[in-house]
Amino acid sequence: MAVRASRTAMQPLIDRIWSSKMTNYIIRRILILPIILFGVTALIFGMLQFLSPAERSALYVRDVPKNEAMMDAVIRRYGLDQPILVQYWNWLMGRIDPVTGNVVGGILRGELGYSRSGSQSVAALLKRRFPATVELALYTIIPIIGIGVTLGIAAAVNHNRWIDQLARVFAILGHSLPSFVLGLLALLFFYAKLQWFPPGRLSDWANNVVLAQTWNTYTSLITVDSLLNGRVDVFLDALRHLILPVMVLSTISWATYLRVTRSSMLETLRQEYVVTARAKGLKERDVINGHARPNALIPVATLSGFTIAGLLGGAVLTETIFDYPGIGQAAGAAAAQLDVIAVLSFTLLSGLILIVANLIVDVMYAFLDPRVRLN
Amino acid sequence: MSVATGAPTPQSSYLDTFEMRKIGFVERFLGPENYRILKGILTNPLSVIGVTLITFFILVAIFAPAIAPPTNLREPYMTPRDGYGPTPKPPGTEWKSRPPEIPFWWGITGKEGWVHIFGTTGGQWDLFYGIVWGTRTALKVGLTVEAFTLIIGILIGSLSAFYGGWVDEILMRITEIFMAFPYLLAALTLSAILTPVIGKGIWPPLIAMVTFGWMGYARIIRGDILSVRERDYVMAARVIGVKDRRIIFKHVIPNAIYPTLILASMNIGSDVISFAALSFLGIGTEVGYADWGQMISFARNWIPSLATYWYIVVFPGLALALFTLGWNLVGDALRDIMDPRLRRGR
Numbered sequence A: 001m002a003v004r005a006s007r008t009a010m011q012p013l014i015d016r017i018w019s020s021k022m023t024n025y026i027i028r029r030i031l032i033l034p035i036i037l038f039g040v041t042a043l044i045f046g047m048l049q050f051l052s053p054a055e056r057s058a059l060y061v062r063d064v065p066k067n068e069a070m071m072d073a074v075i076r077r078y079g080l081d082q083p084i085l086v087q088y089w090n091w092l093m094g095r096i097d098p099v100t101g102n103v104v105g106g107i108l109r110g111e112l113g114y115s116r117s118g119s120q121s122v123a124a125l126l127k128r129r130f131p132a133t134v135e136l137a138l139y140t141i142i143p144i145i146g147i148g149v150t151l152g153i154a155a156a157v158n159h160n161r162w163i164d165q166l167a168r169v170f171a172i173l174g175h176s177l178p179s180f181v182l183g184l185l186a187l188l189f190f191y192a193k194l195q196w197f198p199p200g201r202l203s204d205w206a207n208n209v210v211l212a213q214t215w216n217t218y219t220s221l222i223t224v225d226s227l228l229n230g231r232v233d234v235f236l237d238a239l240r241h242l243i244l245p246v247m248v249l250s251t252i253s254w255a256t257y258l259r260v261t262r263s264s265m266l267e268t269l270r271q272e273y274v275v276t277a278r279a280k281g282l283k284e285r286d287v288i289n290g291h292a293r294p295n296a297l298i299p300v301a302t303l304s305g306f307t308i309a310g311l312l313g314g315a316v317l318t319e320t321i322f323d324y325p326g327i328g329q330a331a332g333a334a335a336a337q338l339d340v341i342a343v344l345s346f347t348l349l350s351g352l353i354l355i356v357a358n359l360i361v362d363v364m365y366a367f368l369d370p371r372v373r374l375n
Numbered sequence B: 001m002s003v004a005t006g007a008p009t010p011q012s013s014y015l016d017t018f019e020m021r022k023i024g025f026v027e028r029f030l031g032p033e034n035y036r037i038l039k040g041i042l043t044n045p046l047s048v049i050g051v052t053l054i055t056f057f058i059l060v061a062i063f064a065p066a067i068a069p070p071t072n073l074r075e076p077y078m079t080p081r082d083g084y085g086p087t088p089k090p091p092g093t094e095w096k097s098r099p100p101e102i103p104f105w106w107g108i109t110g111k112e113g114w115v116h117i118f119g120t121t122g123g124q125w126d127l128f129y130g131i132v133w134g135t136r137t138a139l140k141v142g143l144t145v146e147a148f149t150l151i152i153g154i155l156i157g158s159l160s161a162f163y164g165g166w167v168d169e170i171l172m173r174i175t176e177i178f179m180a181f182p183y184l185l186a187a188l189t190l191s192a193i194l195t196p197v198i199g200k201g202i203w204p205p206l207i208a209m210v211t212f213g214w215m216g217y218a219r220i221i222r223g224d225i226l227s228v229r230e231r232d233y234v235m236a237a238r239v240i241g242v243k244d245r246r247i248i249f250k251h252v253i254p255n256a257i258y259p260t261l262i263l264a265s266m267n268i269g270s271d272v273i274s275f276a277a278l279s280f281l282g283i284g285t286e287v288g289y290a291d292w293g294q295m296i297s298f299a300r301n302w303i304p305s306l307a308t309y310w311y312i313v314v315f316p317g318l319a320l321a322l323f324t325l326g327w328n329l330v331g332d333a334l335r336d337i338m339d340p341r342l343r344r345g346r
Helices: A002-019 A021-048 A053-059 A068-077 A084-093 A122-157 A162-176 A179-193 A204-211 A222-228 A232-269 A272-279 A284-296 A298-312 A316-321 A327-336 A340-368 A370-374 B014-020 B025-030 B032-043 B045-062 B104-109 B127-163 B165-179 B183-198 B203-211 B215-228 B232-239 B244-265 B268-280 B292-305 B311-338
Strands: none
Touching: A021 A084, A021 A340, A021 B165, A021 B183, A053 A068, A053 A340, A122 A162, A122 A222, A122 A232, A122 A284, A122 A298, A122 A327, A122 A340, A162 A232, A162 B311, A179 A232, A179 A316, A179 B268, A179 B292, A179 B311, A204 A232, A222 A232, A232 A284, A232 A298, A232 A316, A272 A284, A284 A298, A298 A340, A316 A327, A316 B183, A327 A340, A327 B183, A340 B183, B025 B032, B032 B045, B032 B311, B045 B127, B045 B311, B127 B165, B127 B203, B127 B215, B127 B244, B127 B268, B127 B292, B127 B311, B165 B215, B183 B203, B183 B268, B203 B268, B215 B244, B232 B244, B244 B311, B268 B292, B268 B311, B292 B311
């Protein structure tokens, strides 16, 4: 009976949660999630079907089968001649190897196949490359959001004045300059001419320090680990290598942040509560910082979710130009050598990161913006 | 400007001032909406620069055979090479082996022999020829990608909006699935898959870019059709008994698609950047094809000595940046003109 009593006591609250549009929306999103995930894996698997069975054998074996007899044996052993739905299931879940009796493959088990350009398993490649990409993403997101948002707000507050025009021209220029051209120009000046910032992740001497026995790995982020190991010189060396890629990555993103912040802030400044705040005699600075800015930044929160997800998936061009050993560079190199199994895995991974980010951003958006919640 | 000047003088009434505005030939020919857009583009200094840049590149593309005559008439897109030496040569170096026909305009400079105006890449491909013919490649790529993404986007978006219900649900979920991948990485993957199937060339990246590029248009078209459907003129047409099909093709589609068409044409700039990015990574056209991205990719072998060989990056990079800048400047102006919230009294 106690259960029933508490249930009735809770009922109004439960009703309210269930009837709210936001909960419906989130539940709908979560219900759709499996469909999207199925679609994404089906699309990737569909793209795999362009490959010959011999090429697809890289899902299970490291080396290309040498002759036709070996190829046939591999195809039969791993079921690459079976109906497409069976193959899809095997690709997802793995398959019992008829020779050894062990389960092999299966992307859900984390076995993504072998990268022939990286001559190791894709999972190992991902594991080795991911920390570098994370480190780059962490250092990039701060200037992107900080400078982009500051410029956008300055442009909106000074609408149609010179700051606005300048910011606008800057945004168009940033949008027009391809990242790889910008990156090469940065290397031209700061590396080839001035010798300030070399490409790569670490100098040779620092790399030797990191690979030595005495080095303790805590996070695999070199800037963090070097401080924990008490090596300020390695820390400075890592920073020196990060500056150019961070600069290039943030320059190409400022334009977007500037544009979004500017238009959102312009829209907010036209709202009635801003007029009210002004009418009751608040200082202009308080109106902008206290009333307008927090609401204007809601779309920016959404945007930054996608930016972080995009950066974690690897910045292919920037990492390639600066020879920065992250996921993006591995993807670019694999694609150039037509190592499809590896590129597809990278694409799948970044797709999954984006889907998760999308979900988080949507839920966050509903919490941040009461208009979405109450609609 | 004082307030007093606006007041009617005894000689003229308000009625006169209204009837004074003449509708010129151009406005009558284009219709009020097109005229407003055209006027907006041609009166904004930034977009005038954009229009000038675009016109310049289109002219270069049209007159490419006169500006840089091809050596191999059967394959004019293949850049001529001056020997096979590995080190790039600076701008102004003489052509040594088998120089192409000297173009007519070279007489103005008063020089005798034909030179590498922008220098050569490693492997002695002529940068000037590549940049001039690369303009054709860029326009071809931009127009093709936009045409096909628009066709797919319009098809999916309008089917979704007209049928609604489960058709809409399925098509929008498919759209979402295609949107789940980062554009460049997905295009890179599909081009890498298609290259062995259909061979090197501009088609693998083009198909890949179309496959992962239509979703935005499908969504915009769907939203626009849904909102146009509720407009008064559609209701009016329905009231006077116009057939559904006529309403759809005469009223809904033109009004819903027109803004997207104009804005889509402005995406040509970013398409060309994506194509160049894929080429830069080594996916797409065969070596020597006149294509800006590929020319820039030659610089990857010379990064420590870029200070000496700057021209491999700077000239094709400048072409790419100015081309995109042109489309973006016009696109930015168009966005302002067509955004109803920004419209002030006409």
